[in-house]
Amino acid sequence: MTARTTGHFDQLYAGNADPWNTRESWYEQRKRAIVAAILPRQRCTTIFEPGCGSGELTLHLAERCQRMMASDFCEEAVRITRDKTAHLPHVEVRRQALPEQWPAPPHDAPEFELIVFSELCYYFDAPQMAEMATLAAGSLAQGGHLLACHWKKEFDDRLLATRPMHQLIDAHARLKRQACYEDEDILIDLWRKT
Template identity: 40%
Template sequence: MPNVPSPWHFDELFRQNDDPWGFRSRWYEARKRALTVACLPTRRYTSGYEPGCANGELSAQLAERCERLRVSDVSARAVELARARLAAFPHVEVVRAHLPADWPVGRFDLIAISELGYFVDVASLDAIAGQARESLLPGGTVLACHWRRPIDGCALDGEAVHERLARGLGLPTLCEVREADFVLHVWSSDPRSVAEREGFDW
């Protein structure tokens, strides 16, 4: 049975390299982030949450779409890096959190779960899905994006992560993007399309 990586594993990963997955340097990652934020159905959000923020590269783009944004990571070193990356955004709070135990108190109209789901066990992933559902404001958005290919040491791949998230959230799907490398979904309790939300008259 694959083991779930420990917080110390990620601390060591970020100590060895402050950008271990090439979030800042790789075109794949820059393009994926652009697609991720482009799929959000609402121009502005009042309150967002991004667990598993790593060094804060996606967080910086989400910060431009949110009035308030809370981001977290299990790694103390990743939190340090994210705080430095997001220092120009005073409306962003960066905290250390181990999910699902440290899920934040509060309600959010945007929850972004990116490259996180296969680094927790199945029971924790199901708990996170339930917490996201309970924390979501009416009409809010849950976005998820994950690598589709197998990952050494992880029980689930991106497809399995999204299947469990979809089941746990129980929300309508607004957007689905599936490429060879990653899968991206947007779910919302408001099933209307972007055009319908703007009052487009058919």
């Protein structure tokens, strides 16, 4: 993420604790329900959610695991998510710029059973997106899953369209696609580490 991008998100959160209306919008409520339904396990040991934003999906994912790490590069987003999850001792929220500060197992993080890229990957160019796929594959436990869900429509801030970003993940040799949901608004893919 560039300094320009960081400043843009700082401004968004300075004016609104939920800039995308993730708690109330039908798109976001529906997305959380589809994500919950597409996951192959009811519960898992560890989840990583980079780009957690204001933490609405974090709260839902936290119900499905024993330990969760969420992160964002925007300080205000991290503060909001920490406040929302303060009652959940198994959730850790970090400030991290990706891909540079990806948590490195085993010292900085465990192997994850699930990694979730939700509305995150628009802000990476193609080489960074390929690096993100490699980092995710390296951090997943054997048989673990990577889920990516992104809005399909165009907007000014995006560096990559949704389908090409998912294709960059799909191209990784260690990730095999297990499930897909698509409609006019959203694309959700689930890969398994082989």
